[in-house]
Amino acid sequence: MTEKVEAAQTEFEKAWGDARYTRAELPPVDVNRILQERYVSEEPVVLTRAMLWDMEVRKAGNPGAFIPYVVKEGTASAWVPGQAGGELGDEFVRQSQQRLWLEPEQYGLVLEEVWLDHERQVVTFLGRARFSDAQGDPLTADTGQPLFHVQHGVAGTDESPTNTWRIVLLTDEPDERIVQVFDGMAESPWLPGFVENYVRDVLGIGLSRRDV
Template sequence: MMNTLFHEKAFAEAWADPRNTRYELPALDVNRVLSERYRLGKPLLFTRTMLWTMETRKARRPDLYIPYVVAEGSADAWDDHQAPDGADIFVRKSQQRLWTMPEKYTLVIEQTRLNHVEQKVTFIGAAEYPDRDGQTLRVTAEQPIFHVVHGVIGEEDRPLNTWFIVHLTDAPDDALLAPFRKQAADPYLPGYIEIFIRNDLGIELVRR
Protein backbone atom coordinates (compact mmCIF):
# COMPACT_ATOMS: atom_id res chain seq x y z
CA MET A 1 0.00 0.00 0.00
CA MET A 2 1.57 3.28 -1.12
CA ASN A 3 1.59 5.83 1.70
CA THR A 4 0.55 9.18 0.15
CA LEU A 5 0.04 11.01 3.45
CA PHE A 6 1.46 14.55 3.70
CA HIS A 7 3.08 13.87 7.06
CA GLU A 8 4.40 17.33 7.95
CA LYS A 9 1.17 19.06 6.92
CA ALA A 10 -0.85 16.58 9.00
CA PHE A 11 1.32 17.28 12.03
CA ALA A 12 1.08 21.06 11.62
CA GLU A 13 -2.71 20.90 11.37
CA ALA A 14 -2.97 18.73 14.48
CA TRP A 15 -0.60 21.01 16.39
CA ALA A 16 -2.69 24.07 15.49
CA ASP A 17 -5.97 22.52 16.64
CA PRO A 18 -6.76 23.95 20.13
CA ARG A 19 -8.68 20.79 21.09
CA ASN A 20 -5.55 18.65 20.95
CA THR A 21 -3.06 18.05 23.76
CA ARG A 22 0.45 19.10 22.78
CA TYR A 23 3.88 19.40 24.34
CA GLU A 24 7.26 20.68 23.19
CA LEU A 25 10.37 19.59 25.05
CA PRO A 26 13.13 22.19 25.43
CA ALA A 27 15.80 21.77 22.75
CA LEU A 28 18.52 19.53 24.18
CA ASP A 29 22.18 20.60 23.94
CA VAL A 30 23.78 17.14 23.81
CA ASN A 31 27.41 18.18 24.36
CA ARG A 32 26.57 20.49 27.27
CA VAL A 33 24.74 17.70 29.09
CA LEU A 34 27.55 15.23 28.31
CA SER A 35 30.16 17.56 29.82
CA GLU A 36 28.09 18.44 32.88
CA ARG A 37 26.50 15.10 33.76
CA TYR A 38 28.68 12.22 32.49
CA ARG A 39 32.06 10.58 32.75
CA LEU A 40 33.07 9.12 29.37
CA GLY A 41 35.35 6.21 28.60
CA LYS A 42 37.14 8.42 26.07
CA PRO A 43 36.70 11.98 24.78
CA LEU A 44 33.69 12.57 22.55
CA LEU A 45 32.48 15.56 20.57
CA PHE A 46 28.95 14.56 19.68
CA THR A 47 28.12 15.93 16.22
CA ARG A 48 24.95 16.83 14.40
CA THR A 49 25.73 14.04 11.93
CA MET A 50 25.81 11.53 14.79
CA LEU A 51 22.54 12.80 16.18
CA TRP A 52 20.76 12.50 12.84
CA THR A 53 22.21 9.01 12.32
CA MET A 54 20.77 8.05 15.70
CA GLU A 55 17.34 9.47 14.79
CA THR A 56 17.20 7.57 11.50
CA ARG A 57 18.15 4.28 13.18
CA LYS A 58 15.74 4.83 16.06
CA ALA A 59 12.91 5.51 13.62
CA ARG A 60 13.25 2.01 12.17
CA ARG A 61 14.24 0.14 15.33
CA PRO A 62 12.52 1.74 18.32
CA ASP A 63 12.87 -1.58 20.15
CA LEU A 64 16.66 -1.12 20.17
CA TYR A 65 16.80 2.58 21.03
CA ILE A 66 13.81 3.02 23.34
CA PRO A 67 13.49 -0.44 24.96
CA TYR A 68 12.13 1.27 28.07
CA VAL A 69 9.07 2.25 25.98
CA VAL A 70 8.77 -0.45 23.29
CA ALA A 71 8.22 -4.13 24.11
CA GLU A 72 11.00 -6.44 22.95
CA GLY A 73 10.32 -8.09 19.60
CA SER A 74 7.23 -5.97 18.86
CA ALA A 75 8.68 -3.49 16.34
CA ASP A 76 8.41 -3.79 12.57
CA ALA A 77 8.63 -1.40 9.61
CA TRP A 78 7.27 -1.89 6.07
CA ASP A 79 5.70 -0.10 3.06
CA ASP A 80 9.00 1.61 2.26
CA HIS A 81 9.40 4.12 -0.53
CA GLN A 82 11.22 7.34 -1.25
CA ALA A 83 9.58 10.73 -1.83
CA PRO A 84 10.68 12.97 -4.71
CA ASP A 85 12.61 15.15 -2.25
CA GLY A 86 14.61 12.13 -1.02
CA ALA A 87 12.68 11.59 2.20
CA ASP A 88 12.29 7.99 3.34
CA ILE A 89 8.70 6.99 4.01
CA PHE A 90 7.50 3.86 5.76
CA VAL A 91 5.04 2.59 8.35
CA ARG A 92 6.06 1.13 11.66
CA LYS A 93 4.29 -0.65 14.47
CA SER A 94 5.24 -1.55 18.00
CA GLN A 95 3.79 -2.33 21.38
CA GLN A 96 4.41 0.77 23.50
CA ARG A 97 3.78 1.62 27.12
CA LEU A 98 0.69 3.71 27.76
CA TRP A 99 1.56 7.27 28.79
CA THR A 100 -0.67 7.24 31.87
CA MET A 101 -0.35 3.49 32.69
CA PRO A 102 3.26 2.60 31.88
CA GLU A 103 2.88 -0.91 33.26
CA LYS A 104 0.62 -1.71 30.28
CA TYR A 105 1.45 -1.91 26.55
CA THR A 106 -0.73 -1.12 23.54
CA LEU A 107 -0.32 -1.29 19.75
CA VAL A 108 0.93 1.93 18.15
CA ILE A 109 0.92 2.40 14.35
CA GLU A 110 3.01 5.29 13.00
CA GLN A 111 3.24 6.54 9.42
CA THR A 112 6.80 7.80 9.26
CA ARG A 113 8.72 10.33 7.15
CA LEU A 114 12.49 10.82 7.45
CA ASN A 115 13.17 14.29 6.08
CA HIS A 116 16.92 14.22 5.44
CA VAL A 117 17.05 17.81 4.19
CA GLU A 118 15.51 19.37 7.31
CA GLN A 119 16.71 16.53 9.53
CA LYS A 120 13.44 15.76 11.21
CA VAL A 121 11.37 12.62 11.61
CA THR A 122 7.59 12.93 11.55
CA PHE A 123 5.46 10.14 12.98
CA ILE A 124 1.72 10.32 12.24
CA GLY A 125 -0.30 7.98 14.39
CA ALA A 126 -2.91 5.85 12.64
CA ALA A 127 -6.03 4.12 13.93
CA GLU A 128 -5.52 1.28 11.47
CA TYR A 129 -3.22 0.20 8.64
CA PRO A 130 -2.63 -2.98 6.56
CA ASP A 131 0.28 -5.09 7.76
CA ARG A 132 2.84 -6.79 5.49
CA ASP A 133 0.29 -9.43 4.51
CA GLY A 134 -2.58 -7.00 3.89
CA GLN A 135 -4.34 -7.80 7.17
CA THR A 136 -5.72 -4.72 8.91
CA LEU A 137 -4.03 -3.73 12.14
CA ARG A 138 -6.13 -1.63 14.53
CA VAL A 139 -5.17 0.23 17.67
CA THR A 140 -7.33 0.27 20.79
CA ALA A 141 -9.03 3.25 22.42
CA GLU A 142 -6.90 2.95 25.56
CA GLN A 143 -5.18 6.25 24.79
CA PRO A 144 -5.54 8.95 22.13
CA ILE A 145 -3.70 8.62 18.84
CA PHE A 146 -0.65 10.87 18.82
CA HIS A 147 1.81 12.39 16.36
CA VAL A 148 5.49 13.09 17.11
CA VAL A 149 8.31 15.06 15.48
CA HIS A 150 11.94 14.42 16.43
CA GLY A 151 14.45 16.87 14.98
CA VAL A 152 18.09 17.89 14.80
CA ILE A 153 19.11 21.54 14.68
CA GLY A 154 22.17 23.61 15.61
CA GLU A 155 25.77 23.55 14.45
CA GLU A 156 27.70 20.41 13.48
CA ASP A 157 29.76 20.58 16.70
CA ARG A 158 26.82 21.74 18.87
CA PRO A 159 23.74 19.78 17.87
CA LEU A 160 20.38 20.30 19.52
CA ASN A 161 17.72 17.60 19.73
CA THR A 162 14.09 18.76 19.39
CA TRP A 163 10.92 16.85 20.27
CA PHE A 164 7.22 17.67 19.80
CA ILE A 165 4.13 15.56 20.53
CA VAL A 166 0.43 16.19 19.94
CA HIS A 167 -2.38 13.91 21.10
CA LEU A 168 -5.66 13.94 19.19
CA THR A 169 -8.14 14.80 21.96
CA ASP A 170 -11.53 16.50 22.26
CA ALA A 171 -10.04 18.95 24.74
CA PRO A 172 -6.55 19.42 26.25
CA ASP A 173 -5.87 16.65 28.77
CA ASP A 174 -3.30 17.67 31.36
CA ALA A 175 -2.88 14.10 32.62
CA LEU A 176 -1.30 13.10 29.30
CA LEU A 177 1.46 15.67 29.78
CA ALA A 178 2.85 14.38 33.09
CA PRO A 179 5.48 12.02 31.56
CA PHE A 180 6.74 14.75 29.23
CA ARG A 181 7.09 17.28 32.03
CA LYS A 182 9.06 14.67 33.94
CA GLN A 183 11.26 14.09 30.90
CA ALA A 184 11.84 17.83 30.49
CA ALA A 185 13.00 18.08 34.12
CA ASP A 186 15.46 15.16 33.80
CA PRO A 187 19.02 16.57 33.87
CA TYR A 188 20.43 13.60 31.90
CA LEU A 189 20.33 12.65 28.23
CA PRO A 190 17.37 10.65 26.94
CA GLY A 191 18.00 6.93 27.06
CA TYR A 192 18.18 6.63 23.27
CA ILE A 193 21.22 8.92 23.07
CA GLU A 194 22.95 7.03 25.87
CA ILE A 195 22.24 3.76 24.02
CA PHE A 196 23.63 5.18 20.76
CA ILE A 197 26.84 6.33 22.47
CA ARG A 198 27.35 2.97 24.19
CA ASN A 199 26.27 0.58 21.48
CA ASP A 200 26.88 2.41 18.20
CA LEU A 201 29.91 4.53 19.10
CA GLY A 202 31.37 2.01 21.56
CA ILE A 203 32.00 4.60 24.27
CA GLU A 204 31.09 3.87 27.86
CA LEU A 205 29.43 6.64 29.82
CA VAL A 206 28.49 6.90 33.48
CA ARG A 207 26.03 9.33 35.00
CA ARG A 208 27.38 11.57 37.73
Protein backbone atom coordinates (compact mmCIF):
# COMPACT_ATOMS: atom_id res chain seq x y z
CA MET A 1 0.00 0.00 0.00
CA THR A 2 1.39 3.41 -0.94
CA GLU A 3 1.33 6.38 1.41
CA LYS A 4 -1.28 8.06 -0.80
CA VAL A 5 -3.60 5.05 -0.67
CA GLU A 6 -3.15 4.90 3.10
CA ALA A 7 -3.96 8.62 3.36
CA ALA A 8 -7.12 8.12 1.29
CA GLN A 9 -8.28 5.32 3.57
CA THR A 10 -7.54 7.47 6.61
CA GLU A 11 -9.65 10.26 5.15
CA PHE A 12 -12.50 7.82 4.59
CA GLU A 13 -12.31 6.50 8.16
CA LYS A 14 -12.25 10.03 9.58
CA ALA A 15 -15.41 10.88 7.65
CA TRP A 16 -16.99 7.57 8.69
CA GLY A 17 -16.49 8.49 12.34
CA ASP A 18 -17.90 12.02 12.03
CA ALA A 19 -21.28 12.20 13.79
CA ARG A 20 -22.54 14.88 11.40
CA TYR A 21 -22.37 12.66 8.36
CA THR A 22 -24.84 10.13 6.97
CA ARG A 23 -23.41 6.65 6.70
CA ALA A 24 -24.56 3.17 5.71
CA GLU A 25 -22.98 -0.24 5.37
CA LEU A 26 -24.61 -3.08 3.46
CA PRO A 27 -24.36 -6.64 4.79
CA PRO A 28 -21.56 -8.62 3.12
CA VAL A 29 -22.92 -10.38 0.04
CA ASP A 30 -22.21 -14.14 -0.09
CA VAL A 31 -22.05 -14.16 -3.87
CA ASN A 32 -21.84 -17.90 -4.52
CA ARG A 33 -24.68 -18.74 -2.15
CA ILE A 34 -26.94 -16.20 -3.82
CA LEU A 35 -25.85 -17.34 -7.28
CA GLN A 36 -26.84 -20.90 -6.39
CA GLU A 37 -30.11 -20.02 -4.69
CA ARG A 38 -31.43 -17.18 -6.84
CA TYR A 39 -30.08 -17.64 -10.37
CA VAL A 40 -30.03 -19.96 -13.34
CA SER A 41 -26.79 -19.89 -15.32
CA GLU A 42 -26.05 -21.30 -18.77
CA GLU A 43 -23.06 -23.14 -17.30
CA PRO A 44 -21.75 -23.70 -13.78
CA VAL A 45 -20.22 -20.58 -12.28
CA VAL A 46 -18.36 -20.16 -9.00
CA LEU A 47 -16.73 -16.83 -8.20
CA THR A 48 -13.42 -16.77 -6.37
CA ARG A 49 -12.11 -13.90 -4.29
CA ALA A 50 -9.63 -13.10 -7.07
CA MET A 51 -12.47 -12.86 -9.58
CA LEU A 52 -14.45 -10.51 -7.35
CA TRP A 53 -11.40 -8.30 -6.98
CA ASP A 54 -10.90 -8.33 -10.75
CA MET A 55 -14.48 -7.12 -11.03
CA GLU A 56 -13.89 -4.29 -8.53
CA VAL A 57 -10.78 -3.11 -10.37
CA ARG A 58 -12.57 -3.15 -13.73
CA LYS A 59 -15.61 -1.38 -12.30
CA ALA A 60 -13.51 1.34 -10.69
CA GLY A 61 -12.05 2.34 -14.05
CA ASN A 62 -15.17 1.77 -16.15
CA PRO A 63 -18.31 2.35 -14.07
CA GLY A 64 -20.51 2.86 -17.12
CA ALA A 65 -20.03 -0.79 -18.10
CA PHE A 66 -20.82 -2.23 -14.69
CA ILE A 67 -23.40 0.11 -13.14
CA PRO A 68 -25.39 1.45 -16.13
CA TYR A 69 -28.43 1.56 -13.86
CA VAL A 70 -26.64 4.32 -11.90
CA VAL A 71 -24.40 6.02 -14.49
CA LYS A 72 -25.91 7.87 -17.44
CA GLU A 73 -24.82 6.30 -20.71
CA GLY A 74 -21.74 7.85 -22.28
CA THR A 75 -20.87 10.15 -19.35
CA ALA A 76 -18.21 8.13 -17.51
CA SER A 77 -14.49 8.63 -17.98
CA ALA A 78 -11.38 8.01 -15.89
CA TRP A 79 -7.81 9.32 -16.12
CA VAL A 80 -4.62 9.92 -14.18
CA PRO A 81 -4.40 13.63 -13.24
CA GLY A 82 -2.21 15.45 -15.72
CA GLN A 83 -2.36 12.64 -18.26
CA ALA A 84 -4.72 12.53 -21.22
CA GLY A 85 -4.20 8.82 -21.88
CA GLY A 86 -2.37 5.69 -20.82
CA GLU A 87 -2.92 3.10 -18.12
CA LEU A 88 -4.89 4.13 -15.05
CA GLY A 89 -2.77 2.37 -12.45
CA ASP A 90 -3.88 2.29 -8.82
CA GLU A 91 -4.50 6.03 -8.29
CA PHE A 92 -6.74 7.96 -10.67
CA VAL A 93 -9.84 10.13 -10.92
CA ARG A 94 -13.13 9.70 -12.67
CA GLN A 95 -16.27 11.59 -13.58
CA SER A 96 -19.79 10.42 -14.38
CA GLN A 97 -23.37 11.58 -14.39
CA GLN A 98 -25.03 9.51 -11.66
CA ARG A 99 -28.58 9.19 -10.40
CA LEU A 100 -29.20 11.28 -7.30
CA TRP A 101 -29.88 9.22 -4.18
CA LEU A 102 -33.15 10.94 -3.30
CA GLU A 103 -34.22 11.82 -6.86
CA PRO A 104 -33.21 8.80 -8.95
CA GLU A 105 -34.94 10.19 -12.03
CA GLN A 106 -32.39 13.04 -11.99
CA TYR A 107 -28.66 12.88 -12.73
CA GLY A 108 -25.78 14.96 -11.38
CA LEU A 109 -22.06 15.15 -12.10
CA VAL A 110 -20.04 13.11 -9.58
CA LEU A 111 -16.27 13.63 -9.29
CA GLU A 112 -14.23 10.98 -7.48
CA GLU A 113 -10.64 10.22 -6.61
CA VAL A 114 -10.08 6.46 -6.82
CA TRP A 115 -7.56 4.48 -4.78
CA LEU A 116 -6.94 0.74 -5.26
CA ASP A 117 -5.50 -1.30 -2.39
CA HIS A 118 -4.62 -4.69 -3.87
CA GLU A 119 -3.31 -6.03 -0.57
CA ARG A 120 -6.54 -5.43 1.37
CA GLN A 121 -8.68 -5.69 -1.77
CA VAL A 122 -10.48 -2.44 -1.09
CA VAL A 123 -11.31 0.41 -3.47
CA THR A 124 -11.74 3.81 -1.86
CA PHE A 125 -13.68 6.50 -3.74
CA LEU A 126 -13.43 10.04 -2.35
CA GLY A 127 -16.01 12.51 -3.63
CA ARG A 128 -14.61 15.91 -4.64
CA ALA A 129 -16.30 19.23 -5.33
CA ARG A 130 -13.95 20.07 -8.20
CA PHE A 131 -10.87 19.09 -10.10
CA SER A 132 -9.56 19.37 -13.68
CA ASP A 133 -10.35 17.04 -16.53
CA ALA A 134 -7.68 15.22 -18.52
CA GLN A 135 -7.13 18.32 -20.68
CA GLY A 136 -6.81 20.62 -17.66
CA ASP A 137 -10.25 22.22 -17.91
CA PRO A 138 -12.16 22.72 -14.64
CA LEU A 139 -14.95 20.39 -13.56
CA THR A 140 -17.44 21.10 -10.76
CA ALA A 141 -19.56 18.44 -9.10
CA ASP A 142 -23.33 18.77 -9.00
CA THR A 143 -24.64 20.37 -5.80
CA GLY A 144 -28.01 18.60 -5.87
CA GLN A 145 -26.83 16.23 -3.15
CA PRO A 146 -23.99 16.07 -0.61
CA LEU A 147 -20.55 14.84 -1.61
CA PHE A 148 -19.98 11.21 -0.65
CA HIS A 149 -17.18 8.70 -0.17
CA VAL A 150 -17.60 4.99 -0.91
CA GLN A 151 -15.59 1.84 -0.23
CA HIS A 152 -16.08 -1.34 -2.23
CA GLY A 153 -14.21 -4.45 -1.24
CA VAL A 154 -13.79 -8.19 -1.13
CA ALA A 155 -13.74 -10.30 2.04
CA GLY A 156 -14.24 -13.92 3.06
CA THR A 157 -12.19 -16.82 1.73
CA ASP A 158 -11.13 -17.57 -1.82
CA GLU A 159 -13.79 -20.30 -2.04
CA SER A 160 -16.49 -18.29 -0.25
CA PRO A 161 -15.86 -14.62 -1.06
CA THR A 162 -18.12 -11.79 -0.04
CA ASN A 163 -18.68 -8.39 -1.59
CA THR A 164 -18.60 -5.43 0.81
CA TRP A 165 -19.88 -1.86 0.46
CA ARG A 166 -20.19 1.19 2.66
CA ILE A 167 -20.85 4.87 2.07
CA VAL A 168 -20.61 8.12 3.98
CA LEU A 169 -22.29 11.31 2.77
CA LEU A 170 -20.86 14.63 3.96
CA THR A 171 -24.11 16.04 5.34
CA ASP A 172 -24.62 18.75 7.96
CA GLU A 173 -26.48 16.18 10.05
CA PRO A 174 -27.56 12.55 9.51
CA ASP A 175 -30.28 12.30 6.86
CA GLU A 176 -32.68 9.45 7.59
CA ARG A 177 -34.22 9.72 4.10
CA ILE A 178 -30.93 8.67 2.55
CA VAL A 179 -30.46 5.89 5.10
CA GLN A 180 -33.82 4.48 4.02
CA VAL A 181 -32.57 4.28 0.43
CA PHE A 182 -29.69 2.06 1.57
CA ASP A 183 -31.97 0.02 3.81
CA GLY A 184 -33.96 -0.78 0.69
CA MET A 185 -30.78 -1.87 -1.11
CA ALA A 186 -29.92 -4.15 1.80
CA GLU A 187 -33.28 -5.93 1.52
CA SER A 188 -32.75 -6.96 -2.11
CA PRO A 189 -32.61 -10.76 -2.56
CA TRP A 190 -30.40 -10.39 -5.65
CA LEU A 191 -26.72 -9.92 -6.31
CA PRO A 192 -25.59 -6.34 -6.87
CA GLY A 193 -26.11 -5.50 -10.53
CA PHE A 194 -22.39 -5.09 -11.12
CA VAL A 195 -21.78 -8.73 -10.10
CA GLU A 196 -24.47 -9.88 -12.51
CA ASN A 197 -22.88 -7.80 -15.27
CA TYR A 198 -19.44 -9.24 -14.54
CA VAL A 199 -20.73 -12.79 -14.92
CA ARG A 200 -22.57 -11.99 -18.14
CA ASP A 201 -20.19 -9.56 -19.84
CA VAL A 202 -16.72 -10.50 -18.60
CA LEU A 203 -17.09 -14.23 -17.94
CA GLY A 204 -19.51 -14.59 -20.84
CA ILE A 205 -21.95 -16.77 -18.90
CA GLY A 206 -25.66 -16.25 -19.37
CA LEU A 207 -27.47 -15.53 -16.15
CA SER A 208 -31.13 -15.13 -15.27
CA ARG A 209 -33.01 -14.61 -12.03
CA ARG A 210 -35.20 -17.38 -10.66
CA ASP A 211 -38.82 -16.61 -9.84
CA VAL A 212 -39.04 -15.68 -6.16
